[in-house]
Amino acid sequence: MTGVAGHVRRWALRRPDAPSLSSGEVTRTWEELDTRTSRLACALVEAGVRAQARVVMLDRNNLEFFEILVGAAKVGAVTTAVNWRLSPREMAQIIDHSTAEVVFLGAELVAQWQTFSHQLSTVRTVVVIGGAPGFEDYETWLGRHAPRDPMALVEPDDTALQMYTSGTTGLPKGAMFSNRAVLATEGIARALRVDETSTLMVAMPVFHSAGASLGVLGLRTGAHVVVAQEASPEILLTAIARWGVTMTTLVPSVLKMLLEWPGIDGHDLSTLDTIAYAASPISPELLRRSLAAFECRFLQMYGLTETQTATTLLPEDHLDPAHPERMLSVGRAIPEVTVRVVDPSTGLDVPDGVVGEVWVKAPTNMQGYWRDERATRATLTDDGFVRTGDGASRREGYVFLRDRLKDMIVSGAENVYPIEVENVLARHPGIDEVAVIGVPSERWGETVKAIVVARPDHALSETEVIAYARGDLAAYKCPTSVEFLDQLPRNPTGKILKRVLREPYWSGRERPIA
Incomplete structure (x- = not known):
C-alpha cells in the first residue's frame, strides 16, 4: 500500500x-x-x-x-x-x-x-x-x-x-x-484541520508544489478535492459555495482580488474553516483586511518547491495581542521539521536577531534535482538540509524572513532588506502594490529604488513616496528614486519577478550578491 x-x-x-x-x-x-x-x-x-x-x-x-x-x-x-x-x-x-x-x-x-x-x-x-x-x-x-x-x-x-x-x-x-x-504530510494536515470530512479547494496551479501537494493531501486523508481550473474570483467563490469548501490555499494577490470583487457578498462562504496563504509575502494591510472580511482561521505556510511546507504561522498567532510582531513572521517549524538560520559562509547557527540563511530539514524535502548533480550538491547539505537562499532572523522560535539573499541591497556598508521598505510603503493610501530593488550607484554601490503601482484614484509623485518612507525608515533605507508601473511582473504563482525589474538597470554590469 x-x-x-x-x-x-x-x-x-x-x-x-x-x-x-x-x-x-x-x-x-x-x-x-x-x-x-x-x-x-x-x-x-x-x-x-x-x-x-x-x-x-x-x-x-x-x-x-x-x-x-x-x-x-x-x-x-x-x-x-x-x-x-x-x-x-x-x-x-x-x-x-x-x-x-x-x-x-x-x-x-x-x-x-x-x-x-x-x-x-x-x-x-x-x-x-x-x-x-x-x-x-x-x-x-x-x-x-x-x-x-x-x-x-x-x-x-x-x-x-x-x-x-x-x-x-x-x-x-x-x-x-x-x-x-x-505523503509525509501529517504535521500540516493537523495544522490545517484536514481529514476525510474536509473539502479542499486546489486554487494554486498543480505545476506548483502548493497546488499539487494540497491535492495529494486530500488523496491521503480521504478528503473531497475540488480543483479550480483557474484562480478567478468568480470561479473560486462559486466553487466554495457550491461544494462547501472547508479549506484552501491562496496567494496574497488572489486574496486581494477576492476582497475587491464586487460580487463577494453574494456568495455563501460560511463553510470555510481555514484559509492558508503562501508562495509570496503578504502585506500587513492586506492581512488585516483579509482577517476582517473572512470569518475563518488564517494560517501562513512557508516553504520552497524543494521543501514543501516548512513553517506555519498558526491562527492563534494572528490574533495574539501580546505578540503583534509575530504577524510579521512566517511562524515556527511544523512538527518533524528542523529549521536553522545559519551564516552561509560557515554553516554555523547565528544568534537570535541576527540575519542568516534559512536551512530546512524536513521529511518532505526533495531527493535532489533531476539530471543536475551540480545544483543538487549546491542546494542539499551532506546531513540533509536544503539551503533555501532566503535571509531571515529568529526570535523565540519564530522565523522572520528578510529577503532572498540575492535581493538584499547593500548600500555603502549598510544592509537594506527590501521587504522592510515595502511594508512601510504598502501602508500609503495611494499605493496599491510596491516592489523595492537595488540599482547601481557610483557612490554607494547600489541604492534603493521603489517600483510602485498607484491606486487609480491617487496621483502620486516620486517626492511624495520618498517623503513617506522617510517618516518611518532610516535615511539609508529610503528610496532614492521611484518608478511607476501599471502592474508588477509576476510568475504564475504570484511571486514578483525582481530579476525582471532589475534587468534594465544592471544590464552589462556585475551586481554583487549580498
Whole structure:
C-alpha cells in the first residue's frame, strides 16, 4: 500500500461512493477514481512506461492531473506538470529535460505543441485531454483498457513526483520527491484541520508544489478535492459555495482580488474553516483586511518547491495581542521539521536577531534535482538540509524572513532588506502594490529604488513616496528614486519577478550578491 495509489485503493474500499475529485460539472467517487486510474495504469504499461519513467501533464488545472498522478503511481512511474503559461521554447526545454515518454496535453495547447514537438527526443505517446483531430483522446484512451490494477511494487524511496522550480533566477530545475516525501504530510494536515470530512479547494496551479501537494493531501486523508481550473474570483467563490469548501490555499494577490470583487457578498462562504496563504509575502494591510472580511482561521505556510511546507504561522498567532510582531513572521517549524538560520559562509547557527540563511530539514524535502548533480550538491547539505537562499532572523522560535539573499541591497556598508521598505510603503493610501530593488550607484554601490503601482484614484509623485518612507525608515533605507508601473511582473504563482525589474538597470554590469 506504499505510495499515493495505496491511499486511493484504501478509500475506494472504505468510502466507495463518497466524492474524491470534482472540477466544473464533473465529480469522481473514490471507486470511480480507483477504476479509472487502473485503466490509466494499464494504458501506460501498453505504451511501454516502466517504473521510474516520466510522464508529463501540460494543461490548466484539472482533475485529470490527479488521475494521471495516481495511475502513474500504480506502475511506479513519475508524474510532472509543466507550466502551461510558458513560451513554446520553455515548454520544450522542460519536457525534453524531463525525458518524458508520455505527454497528456490540454486541447487548447495543441497548436503550441505542434510548434515544438519535433524537438523532443523521448516522447512516444501524446494523449489530448478534451480531444483534438489527429490525436488520441484521453477518455477514449482510458476506455480502451481494462480496469486492472498492475499493483506494481513501489518502494518508499522511489521517486513519485517531479516539480519544476518557478525559474525566477533562471532555467527551472526538476525537484524530485519520493513516495515517502509526498505523503509525509501529517504535521500540516493537523495544522490545517484536514481529514476525510474536509473539502479542499486546489486554487494554486498543480505545476506548483502548493497546488499539487494540497491535492495529494486530500488523496491521503480521504478528503473531497475540488480543483479550480483557474484562480478567478468568480470561479473560486462559486466553487466554495457550491461544494462547501472547508479549506484552501491562496496567494496574497488572489486574496486581494477576492476582497475587491464586487460580487463577494453574494456568495455563501460560511463553510470555510481555514484559509492558508503562501508562495509570496503578504502585506500587513492586506492581512488585516483579509482577517476582517473572512470569518475563518488564517494560517501562513512557508516553504520552497524543494521543501514543501516548512513553517506555519498558526491562527492563534494572528490574533495574539501580546505578540503583534509575530504577524510579521512566517511562524515556527511544523512538527518533524528542523529549521536553522545559519551564516552561509560557515554553516554555523547565528544568534537570535541576527540575519542568516534559512536551512530546512524536513521529511518532505526533495531527493535532489533531476539530471543536475551540480545544483543538487549546491542546494542539499551532506546531513540533509536544503539551503533555501532566503535571509531571515529568529526570535523565540519564530522565523522572520528578510529577503532572498540575492535581493538584499547593500548600500555603502549598510544592509537594506527590501521587504522592510515595502511594508512601510504598502501602508500609503495611494499605493496599491510596491516592489523595492537595488540599482547601481557610483557612490554607494547600489541604492534603493521603489517600483510602485498607484491606486487609480491617487496621483502620486516620486517626492511624495520618498517623503513617506522617510517618516518611518532610516535615511539609508529610503528610496532614492521611484518608478511607476501599471502592474508588477509576476510568475504564475504570484511571486514578483525582481530579476525582471532589475534587468534594465544592471544590464552589462556585475551586481554583487549580498
